[in-house]
Amino acid sequence: MSIVPEARGTAVSRASREVVVSAPARDATVGAARVRSEPHPAANLPGLGLADRPLPASEELAPADEPAAAEELAAAQERSASQGLLAPVPPRIPAAAGFGAAFGAVYRGQLARSKVGRIPLLFVASFQSIGILVLLRGILDVGNTTAAGQVVAGSTVLVVAFVALNLLAQRFGALRAAGALDYYLTLPVPPAAVVLGTAASYATFAAPGTLVTAVFGSLLYGLSLSGLWLLAPVVLLAGVCLSGIGAAVGLLAPRPELATIAGQLGMSIVLFLGVIPADRLPEVGRLARDVLPSTYAVDALAAAFQRNVDWATVLADLAVCAAVGAGALAAAVLALRRVGTS
Amino acid sequence: MGGVLSYAIRGLTRRHGVGEHSVLANDRIDLDVRQGEVFGVLGPNGAGKTTLVRLLMGLLRPDAGTIMMFGRDVRAAPDLPARLTGYLGQADLALAELPVATAVGTTARMRGLSRGEARAARDAVLDELGLTGVAHRPLARLSGGQRRLACVATALVGDRPVLILDEPTTGLDPVARRAVWGALERRRDTAGTTVVLITHNVLEAESVLDRVAVLEAGRVIACDTPGQLKASVSGDVRLDLAWRHDPPAADPTVAMLAGLATVSGRRWTVRLAPAAARDALGRLTTGAALAALDDFSLATPSLEDVYLTLGGASRDLERT
Numbered sequence: 127m128s129i130v131p132e133a134r135g136t137a138v139s140r141a142s143r144e145v146v147v148s149a150p151a152r153d154a155t156v157g158a159a160r161v162r163s164e165p166h167p168a169a170n171l172p173g174l175g176l177a178d179r180p181l182p183a184s185e186e187l188a189p190a191d192e193p194a195a196a197e198e199l200a201a202a203q204e205r206s207a208s209q210g211l212l213a214p215v216p217p218r219i220p221a222a223a224g225f226g227a228a229f230g231a232v233y234r235g236q237l238a239r240s241k242v243g244r245i246p247l248l249f250v251a252s253f254q255s256i257g258i259l260v261l262l263r264g265i266l267d268v269g270n271t272t273a274a275g276q277v278v279a280g281s282t283v284l285v286v287a288f289v290a291l292n293l294l295a296q297r298f299g300a301l302r303a304a305g306a307l308d309y310y311l312t313l314p315v316p317p318a319a320v321v322l323g324t325a326a327s328y329a330t331f332a333a334p335g336t337l338v339t340a341v342f343g344s345l346l347y348g349l350s351l352s353g354l355w356l357l358a359p360v361v362l363l364a365g366v367c368l369s370g371i372g373a374a375v376g377l378l379a380p381r382p383e384l385a386t387i388a389g390q391l392g393m394s395i396v397l398f399l400g401v402i403p404a405d406r407l408p409e410v411g412r413l414a415r416d417v418l419p420s421t422y423a424v425d426a427l428a429a430a431f432q433r434n435v436d437w438a439t440v441l442a443d444l445a446v447c448a449a450v451g452a453g454a455l456a457a458a459v460l461a462l463r464r465v466g467t468s
Numbered sequence: 469m470g471g472v473l474s475y476a477i478r479g480l481t482r483r484h485g486v487g488e489h490s491v492l493a494n495d496r497i498d499l500d501v502r503q504g505e506v507f508g509v510l511g512p513n514g515a516g517k518t519t520l521v522r523l524l525m526g527l528l529r530p531d532a533g534t535i536m537m538f539g540r541d542v543r544a545a546p547d548l549p550a551r552l553t554g555y556l557g558q559a560d561l562a563l564a565e566l567p568v569a570t571a572v573g574t575t576a577r578m579r580g581l582s583r584g585e586a587r588a589a590r591d592a593v594l595d596e597l598g599l600t601g602v603a604h605r606p607l608a609r610l611s612g613g614q615r616r617l618a619c620v621a622t623a624l625v626g627d628r629p630v631l632i633l634d635e636p637t638t639g640l641d642p643v644a645r646r647a648v649w650g651a652l653e654r655r656r657d658t659a660g661t662t663v664v665l666i667t668h669n670v671l672e673a674e675s676v677l678d679r680v681a682v683l684e685a686g687r688v689i690a691c692d693t694p695g696q697l698k699a700s701v702s703g704d705v706r707l708d709l710a711w712r713h714d715p716p717a718a719d720p721t722v723a724m725l726a727g728l729a730t731v732s733g734r735r736w737t738v739r740l741a742p743a744a745a746r747d748a749l750g751r752l753t754t755g756a757a758l759a760a761l762d763d764f765s766l767a768t769p770s771l772e773d774v775y776l777t778l779g780g781a782s783r784d785l786e787r788t
Contacts, residue, residue: 216472216503216538217629217660219551223580231577239606240566306561312525313578314550 222314232315232323237330244367251288252335255281258401259343271349273403275431277425278343280335280400282357283364287396287420289332291375292369292389294325298376300386307465317462321455325369329361336361342432356440360430363447364423368396370454371419377461400424419450472538474630474662475501475524480533482519493519494532495686503538503629504660506652510673510771511683512785517666518558521632522685524664537630554579556623556633558608558617567595568610568618569603572625579626586626587599593625597647612639620648627659634666649676667785670772682775689778698769701777705768707745709736711754712762721751734762739773 258281266273301307310320336357344351372389379385399407399415407415415421426443429435430457480497483490493516493645502505509517517722522528524535526542526549535542549555563571569590577588594600597617607615620636631652637645653676655661667673673680674694681691688696707725715722725748729736740748745766752761769777772785 217552219548220626220628221580222547222551223578227580228578231574235563235566235570235574238567238570301562304561305557305559308522308525308527308555308557308559309562311527312553312555312579313575314547314579343486394558 141360142150148460149291159196172443185202220314223319225316225319228313228315228319229323230322230327231327231443232310236324236327242268248331248335249333251285252338254288255335255339258397259339259346262401263346266347271347271432272428273406274347274349274404275428276424277401278340278347278349279360279427280402281343281398281418282340282427283400283424284369284393284397285335285339286329286332286361286364286423287330287368287393287400290325290365291372291392291396294328294372295379295385295389296382296391297324297328298373299379299382299389300376302377302379302385302465303382307462310429311462311465317459318455321370321373321458322464325373328369329365332365333361341428349431350433353435356430358428359444360423360427362449363444363451364420366451367419367423367447367454370451370456370458374454374461377458377465396420419447422446470752471534472503472504473714474538475499475664476501476534476536476539477501477524478534480520480523481531482523482528482536483531483609484519492686494523494530494557497686497688499623499688499691501662501664503662504656506656506663506676506679508677508680509664509666509683510668510670510677510680510775510785511770512775512780513669514685515669515683515781516686517683518634519686521555521634521664521666524583524632525553525555548564552628553630553632554623554628555625556631556636558634560619562586563619563622564608565606567604568621571607571618572621574771575622576625581626581627589625589627590715593651597621597624598644613641616640617644617648620651624651624655627655628779629660629663630664632664632666635668637672638664644674649687650744652676670770671786680771682694682771682778682780683755684775684778684780689780690774694771697774701769701774703741704739704773705742705745705766706770706773707738707740707749708765708767709738709761710734710763711736713760715721715757715760719755721755721758722757724748725752 131302194218200239259277266277298307340354340357341351343349344354371392374387375392376385379388395414399411399418399421402411404412404415404421422443426440426447429440429443472491477497477499480499481492482494484493485491488650495516497520509520511517519528523530526546536766537548537552540548550726558669566574572593573586573590576589579581581589591600594603596618599618599621602610602614603620607618608644610618616636616639620633623631623633623636633652637648639647649672652661652663652665656663665672677694679693681688681751682697683689690700709725709729713734717723717726725736725738727738729738738745738748749766752758752764775785
């Protein structure tokens, strides 16, 4: 029975490897100025793509702004030079991703994940709105195109609200709770690209549902389909507006359950104040309706079903959606940054 | 030993929570990480390892102290960590439902690579880690080990000059673990990549790290090469004994060892001078205690011994 101590790595073998680490640099006598102008050998590696992307001088790493670090670096280089070793040079800072590329990457990633599990939700969103249309068909007077237009427009915007408010708030709430936002926050991308890219992927699934709902509603209530092109800007702006709010709610809620509840509550409010015609609401309801940004989208779309369209009002309604959307997105971006450095 | 400092960390302090229940997660940490080294942070759960890397990535703000990255203060350039560093955190919900290839490819795009570069980098890293066969399956439908490996691939893609990996090999089988270690060493040797690797696994620390900082309750209690650390603690060796049933208490060797041993169930761990250990084992294996002895091993000090000798209190470091 032999008793031999386990063989383990030694300091000697590791020290000898550090010579190899330093080897790729080119000039043993590099001074500070020289270091600054030499690209890191990593920049020439295939697949990195940094060699052909020169950065402005301000983006390059000065070897040391801090006296202690500068001394350390100079001393290290002197030591290396005296030993005939080559000192590594500081790397160039890779460029950050542009907004377009980052938006595209987030969108594509979220769309890929939507393919897996989100399609059933799309049906739920449309069925819910179609159900409301059928239900209200029995109550409304036939021939009242103002009320009918509003019901159809309200149901259509509800599809957007379901996806943007409810699902997006849930998603961001869950990501935040799991600490999974670190993934985005540690990539060199603008936070707005993360919020908008995610929202846009959800919107892609909401868009067909809004078309189905609007067409079905128009046929059911005998409304004209000629102004239906207005659906495109309405859905886009309502989507930006409500998804900005949804994302902000999800990112700011202290717990994911609260984000879910807030999203569902928001959707219920959009449902009641959007679908019920304005003239049938009590005074307080009408006031609430004026405050709720989604109702401006409802009004703009409802106008599309009427014979005489007041374009100034439609444009004003859409402008409100756009303004609230910009504000909500800014809030969501701030919330995302705040999560990042809590 | 020359080189540029990837990180110069001074007096880094961060407290979680407020008042009585607050925890000092990082307490006046000073560290230098050289360019082109695989630097490890070893410590038990709750030692403050994750807080440290989240501070390095700018995900937390320090209460006090400075972090210089390649000579620049990250407070003055908050986008520096994201641009220079490939980061692997512990949560992967953001990627869970994405197919592996999409997760890696879109991450490359978000690191600023062009479409063509991102595709090439994605294919190369999937091949390197042996993930090509599962490239089109969502992460959530992979085994735990493969899922972690796919996340490692997202950190590696785009060849950043610095990699910060928070327990990258947790849940990996030995083959995948070696693939990750190989990938890290390749990047260090060919591109001068700096790697900061968080681990609570002693074997990992001893296998891949050039230098290691040992963290205990938010403080760095030691920092050196694994070999130097082990040589510094003592010349003692570790004798592990596993008993089939209670050993004869009357046996003088058993009685001597019982007085020195750290007991965990039927397992005893004793630290002794090499000659004394050999002598004790010789007497155990020839005497009356042999019938009770199930298994034994004698080993030179590991980083776990370093940790315990330096005053580490936790017992949850992994050995395999």
